[in-house]
Amino acid sequence: MPELPEVETVRRGLQPVMEGARLVSVEQNRADLRFPFPERFAERLTGRRIEALGRRAKYLTIHLEGGLAIISHLGMSGSYRIELDDGTHAPGAFHHDRSKNTLHDHLVMNVEREGGGRARIIYNDPRRFGFMALAEPGELDSHPMLKGLGVEPTGNALSGELLASLFAGKQAPLKAALLDQRLIAGLGNIYVCEALWRAGLSATRKAATIATPAGRKTARADALAFAVRDVIADAIAAGGSSLRDHIQTDGTLGYFQHSFSVYDREGAPCPRPGCGGTVERIVQSGRSTFFCPRCQT
């Protein structure tokens, strides 16, 4: 599920229940996800108040009183859901609102909410590619999981100039460069495919070809920087993409999947007006790339 827009959607869904709440107890149901949980993880959380929820790239950050912070990555299949003490799901609960699948509930945070009442925040992750870490007070930005991350594709930071300088000299395919979290942090397979389509650029072209040899921007760099920021902003506004969970009762599931131009649309006509091409699928470094061979060059 989770690229940057999905993680941001999770953050916004958890925020009204978690911020200001106190962790009454934490149930950790196994020793590891992709990596072992930190030492004494549940004990260190218990009793603390949650001050804020943040996000860096695809990482959710949970800031606790005293400065300790949980760093949570959802991998491919991680999700959070909220259960209120009356047994219902909270508005804003994200994903997997079906009664089955508690098998992979790996962490349960029981909280006393700020305005009173209790809630359970449950982390579920069938494939266990997700992971959690703890950052000591003042060490969040320098934590090994976050410190090497590149620029956020939100806001104005990602300009054509910056993109050109980041990609200058790179022989890797444009797609691989866009997926490199050390350069731009937060893009994944869906939004890279969509951004390349919006920019009219081929995923297989060498990354360096959007810059001059000196690392100056070209029209391609401007188009790609804009496309990346644009598709991420659109996806966040739509609440992210939900590929598998179309059953929904409380209305907070993402709907950006209905706006895909090429992702998972092999054989469909290219939606660009007047193009007339057909979406194709190729494999690059083991991952599907969806693109229009006619208008992406």
Place this chain on the structure above:
DNA sequence: ATCATGACCTGTTAGC
């Protein structure tokens, strides 16, 4: 250093 590939895990779906 840079780049490509396989590995990690479970669940769902397409195809025979």
Place this chain on the structure above:
DNA sequence: TGCTAACAGGTCATGA
């Protein structure tokens, strides 16, 4: 219907 293979939103370790 039942089995098998392919594939899935990500990252890390390895080897060329």
